[in-house]
Amino acid sequence: MTEAKKQGAKCPQCNKPTDHKFRPFCSKRCADVDLGKWFSEGYVLPGDTEIPDELVEE
Secondary structure: OOHHHHHOOEOOOOOOEOOHHHOOOOOHHHHHHHHHHHHOOOOOOOOOOOOOHHHOOO
16 A cells, blocks of 8 residues: 555545656646646636736836
């Protein structure tokens, strides 16, 4: 039994047991789906939505 299955780690995309090779995902497909969400701005990090004037280059 793999380490992930012993601990009960689940893929954040599909909830299947994780595969050590693609951790924390179960497969390359789930890892690619997650990456696509980052690229399409499906995920965002909290923070200021405006850039302060002193940081803007003219």
